[in-house]
Amino acid sequence: MTSTIFARAGLVGLVVATGTAAIAQQATPPAAKPSAQQQYDAATALDQGTDANAALAAWTAFAARFEPGTRTWAIGTVRKGGALYRLARLDEAAKTIRTGLAALPATDTTLAEDRFNAHMMLGKIAADSLDYADATAEYGKAEAAATDDATRVGAMLAGARMQVFTDPAAAQGALDRADAIAARMNLGKTDQAALAQARLRLLLNTGRFTEANRMGPRVVNLLGGLTLNKVDLRDVAARSDAAIAALLAHDADTAREYMAYTGAGRSTKGNFVAANLMEPPACGGDADLKPDDVAVVQFGVGDDGTTFNVEPIYSSGGGQKALAFARAVRGWVWTPEDLKTLPPFFRYSVRLEMRCSTSFARPSIWQDFDSAFGDWLKTKGIARAGSDVGARGGGAALETQRAALKSAESSGQAPAILAASDTLMRNPVLGAEERQALVAKADALAAAQSDMPAMARLRFAVVTRTLQGREFWRDRRYATVVSPMLTEKPYVDDVQARNALRLIIADAIPWKDSDPYLQQVVDDAALPARDPLKVGALIRLASIAQRRGNSELARQTFEKTGLAASQCATLDAQSKPVFLNNGSSSFPQEALRWGFEGWVRNQYDIDAAGRAQNVRTLVSYPPFIFSTASEKMMQGARFDKSYRPDGGLGCGASVTGVRFQLPG
Numbered sequence: 001m002t003s004t005i006f007a008r009a010g011l012v013g014l015v016v017a018t019g020t021a022a023i024a025q026q027a028t029p030p031a032a033k034p035s036a037q038q039q040y041d042a043a044t045a046l047d048q049g050t051d052a053n054a055a056l057a058a059w060t061a062f063a064a065r066f067e068p069g070t071r072t073w074a075i076g077t078v079r080k081g082g083a084l085y086r087l088a089r090l091d092e093a094a095k096t097i098r099t100g101l102a103a104l105p106a107t108d109t110t111l112a113e114d115r116f117n118a119h120m121m122l123g124k125i126a127a128d129s130l131d132y133a134d135a136t137a138e139y140g141k142a143e144a145a146a147t148d149d150a151t152r153v154g155a156m157l158a159g160a161r162m163q164v165f166t167d168p169a170a171a172q173g174a175l176d177r178a179d180a181i182a183a184r185m186n187l188g189k190t191d192q193a194a195l196a197q198a199r200l201r202l203l204l205n206t207g208r209f210t211e212a213n214r215m216g217p218r219v220v221n222l223l224g225g226l227t228l229n230k231v232d233l234r235d236v237a238a239r240s241d242a243a244i245a246a247l248l249a250h251d252a253d254t255a256r257e258y259m260a261y262t263g264a265g266r267s268t269k270g271n272f273v274a275a276n277l278m279e280p281p282a283c284g285g286d287a288d289l290k291p292d293d294v295a296v297v298q299f300g301v302g303d304d305g306t307t308f309n310v311e312p313i314y315s316s317g318g319g320q321k322a323l324a325f326a327r328a329v330r331g332w333v334w335t336p337e338d339l340k341t342l343p344p345f346f347r348y349s350v351r352l353e354m355r356c357s358t359s360f361a362r363p364s365i366w367q368d369f370d371s372a373f374g375d376w377l378k379t380k381g382i383a384r385a386g387s388d389v390g391a392r393g394g395g396a397a398l399e400t401q402r403a404a405l406k407s408a409e410s411s412g413q414a415p416a417i418l419a420a421s422d423t424l425m426r427n428p429v430l431g432a433e434e435r436q437a438l439v440a441k442a443d444a445l446a447a448a449q450s451d452m453p454a455m456a457r458l459r460f461a462v463v464t465r466t467l468q469g470r471e472f473w474r475d476r477r478y479a480t481v482v483s484p485m486l487t488e489k490p491y492v493d494d495v496q497a498r499n500a501l502r503l504i505i506a507d508a509i510p511w512k513d514s515d516p517y518l519q520q521v522v523d524d525a526a527l528p529a530r531d532p533l534k535v536g537a538l539i540r541l542a543s544i545a546q547r548r549g550n551s552e553l554a555r556q557t558f559e560k561t562g563l564a565a566s567q568c569a570t571l572d573a574q575s576k577p578v579f580l581n582n583g584s585s586s587f588p589q590e591a592l593r594w595g596f597e598g599w600v601r602n603q604y605d606i607d608a609a610g611r612a613q614n615v616r617t618l619v620s621y622p623p624f625i626f627s628t629a630s631e632k633m634m635q636g637a638r639f640d641k642s643y644r645p646d647g648g649l650g651c652g653a654s655v656t657g658v659r660f661q662l663p664g
Contacts, residue, residue, distance in 0.1 A: 036066075036072070043058035043079065052086035055079075055082075059076050059080035062076040063077050068103075069103050070103070071103070073100075074103035075100070076100070077103070078100035078118050081093045081096035081118075085124070094125050097118050097122055097125075101115065112147045115145040116155070119155075120158070123135045123136075123138035127311075130311075130323055132162040133162075133435075134431045134432035134433065134435075135158075135162045137431030137432075139155050139158045139159035140155075143155035143156055143159065149184070152181065153195075156175075156177060156178040156181075157174075157195060164198070165312060165319030165320075165322050166319050171202050190222070192222050193222035197238060200215040200216060205322070209245060209249040213242075213248075213249035216238075217242060219241065219242065220242050223238050226239070226257075226258075228261075233348060236263060236264075239259070240258070240259065240262045240298075240313075242258045243257075243259040244296060244314055244624075246258060247624050255624070259622055259623075259625065263346060264346075264596075269343060270341030270346075271342065272339070272342055273334075275333055276333060279331070279357070280357045280601075280618050281356050282359065283356040284364065286324070289325075289356040290317065291356065293316055293317040293321050295312060295321065296352070296623050297311070297313065297322075297326050297352055297354055298311050298313050300349060301347040301350060305333050309349075310329050310330050311326060325354050329354075351622065352621050353620040353627060354618070354619055355616060355619075357618060358603065365533075366504075368496075369455060369458045376452055377415060377418075384419060384422065385422075398424075401420070404424075405424055408420040417442075418442055424438060425438060432467070439463045442460045454493075455497050457497075461485065461491075465485070499520075499524055499537075506518050506537075507540075512544075514540070515541070519541070522541065529560075529562075530562060535561045542557040597660055598620070598621045598659075599620075599658065599660065600619070600620045600627060601617070602615055602655065604616070604654055612637045615635050617630065626660050633658060634658070
């Protein structure tokens with residue numbers, strides 16, 4: 001019998017009926033009112049449909065019939081959470097599912113499927129939020145709740161896909177365990193392909209490109225091969241994975257063939273154009289992105305132009321960098337009008353090649369909090385663990401770090417407890433629930449240390465406030481929870497702390513709303529004129545002025561920083577091109593032969609003589625097809641000459657888009 005483990009491990013079927021026995025012991029209400037069983041059956045039927053609002057109302061009414069905390073109430077509450085998830089109300093969904101899950105009797109084996117589905121749903125919510133550590137933890141709980149091989153392997157697969165980017169060694173182990181179980185099952189080809197594809201992505205992200213290139217055709221063939229009949233999004237993803245593997249293994253012809261069969265850049269109706277709001281992440285930051293780091297990110301674009309189902313596929317710099325690129329894509333927006341003629345299939349699974357922007361490469365303000373905390377620990381005779389991923393560890397280090405924290409707690413020494421808490425907090429595979437509890441406890445302990453500087457306190461205090469939901473990226477709720485700290489002691493009395501808070505709020509909210517926070521930093525008389533925080537605020541204000549079309553204000557604002565005049569985006573009008581080689585000879589012959597179209601965003605500097613320097617690809621669609629050609633085109637471009645006293649760059653970090661379109 002062919003299994004269907006991966007359909008059950010996804011969203012389809014996560015919120016399913018557990019059988020009429022789940023409520024059979026409930027008393028029958030008056031005949032005038034639908035019975036509990038009738039309500040249950042109706043709500044279950046709605047779960048199978050498309051009206052999530054109706055399902056939410058049905059499960060809400062069902063759960064309301066029973067005393068909170070009871071078995072049947074818990075079942076209804078978990079199902080209600082599933083409806084909330086379908087409505088994309090992620091925070092409410094997670095809270096509701098957890099509330100119901102906590103009341104499900106742990107020893108009731110008839111509810112195993114409900115427990116499995118609840119943890120799988122929580123894992124998907126975390127994955128959608130790019131919290132892969134928490135997603136892994138939830139999928140692990142689902143695996144423990146599974147009652148058969150099919151669901152167990154489905155949970156293993158889901159967890160392994162996360163661990164590729166958080167703990168590759170654990171991903172390898174999970175896939176080995178899944179393969180061992182699958183060997184005794186009669187898996188269908190689709191399920192075999194899902195397991196093989198997860199292993200292919202692990203190979204890609206651990207630099208084993210030759211092995212990945214051998215795996216690529218196997219995945220494609222399991223799904224039916226390179227056909228044009230009945231192609232779905234699974235086929236597209238598998239072919240794209242195979243193309244990336246072939247390209248990284250220097251098998252360019254094979255790569256282009258597989259990419260051609262994805263349909264990317266080959267729609268016969270409409271075009272997938274660049275977003276009108278599309279900012280790659282800045283180099284530097286928490287993930288320490290380097291200009292040479294490259295990633296491939298997959299996502300869909302909804303009818304309203306916003307992105308959904310964002311996930312990293314590959315990164316040359318490791319999992320944390322992959323997730324940093326993916327988080328940037330979550331804020332991108334397309335104009336719906338630009339995509340109206342494009343069939344939805346071609347925007348439901350898009351992949352882009354990405355690099356970070358050098359426009360404002362700067363260290364993260366969070367590093368200032370870390371440094372202040374590390375300096376305080378030194379005064380207590382404690383050395384802070386390194387901040388690199390290797391020092392933070394992964395899944396293998398968790399138990400050691402937990403044991404170190406327990407030992408520190410038994411000593412009763414606050415600095416040791418905080419140091420151990422800090423180390424555990426920075427482990428990228430620590431789940432969100434455990435992290436939230438740990439940070440809250442550490443924050444309270446830090447607040448009790450009268451000699452701890454305000455900047456060091458912020459190491460814990462800001463995280464405590466912001467670990468309250470998964471949807472801060474969507475709106476202004478980040479400012480809502482962090483802004484009150486600006487009037488709280490000790491932050492309000494500390495010039496560095498209050499201005500650091502203003503900057504992190506400004507960076508987290510839409511740029512159009514950030515002016516007041518940035519201006520407060522600039523106007524703070526207690527902050528020296530050349531303090532990095534004030535300079536950072538001025539740079540951001542200059543950028544905002546330029547975006548609003550006020551080049552003169554941008555120039556004046558940037559001059560106040562005292563920095564070298566090397567950023568034309570904020571200093572002056574961008575140099576105009578006087579020559580751009582955009583003829584037919586610039587179109588890659590391989591792309592022409594396979595019928596590709598696409599576009600690239602290039603970043604480059606312009607020297608005083610008007611020549612483009614340091615040309616590099618920022619974003620490219622489809623991945624890797626037009627990157628080299630567009631860079632060669634820009635290297636031959638010439639711009640207006642600019643006078644600079646030092647004869648240096650007339651323009652730094654300029655960005656130009658290039659579209660490659662077939663004739664006809």
